[in-house]
Amino acid sequence: MSEQRRSDDLFDSIVMAEERFRGEGYKEGYERGAHRGLQEGRRHGAVHGARLSAEVSFYHGFAVMWQCLLQNHTDPKSRKRMKAVEALLSQLERSPLDNPQSEKLKEDMDKLRAKFRQVCSMLNVPADFRDFFKSAQGTSF
Known part of the structure; x- marks a missing residue:
């Protein structure tokens, strides 16, 4: 009977080791994933x-x-x-852009972009400056 008990204990320890290792592996993987997610989130931000x-x-x-x-x-x-230019400057000053977690950030940026396009229209200036930035990159002093 004691030999039967030893084999049962051995079997139980094997089964329990598998559960323990699975739990430890899950915990370690979760911690690594959380850490990596924070790093990637900071970089993206x-x-x-x-x-x-x-x-x-x-x-x-x-x-x-x-x-x-x-x-x-x-x-x-x-x-x-x-x-119109002064209204754009005023809107820039009023916008709380120093708080990246503000729920109004997207709304404020959309309003700024719209005001910028309006000012560009009044000044007869194209609102798309991508071509300007491309040519400025090729300029050297």
Whole structure:
């Protein structure tokens, strides 16, 4: 009977070892996956944030440049254009873009893009600057 009990204990320890190893493997895999997911999420967030920041900075520089160009013009058309440029600058200042977890971030960016397109239309300037960026990359000083 004691030999039967030993073989049962041996069998139980083998079965339990399999369960234990499966549990440890699951735990280790989960921890590694969570860690890797955080790393990839941070990298993706940094890239996306940099693109968003570059876009907002471009809008700001664009508006400041046009504000400088239009400041000495007093005709009604130029005043209307200046008002639109100032509205874009005001919207840029009001937008809480420093909080990447804001639920309004997408909505605010959509409004900024729409205002930018409106200002471009009033200034008779194309709103698509992809060709400009391509040619600027080839320029060397």
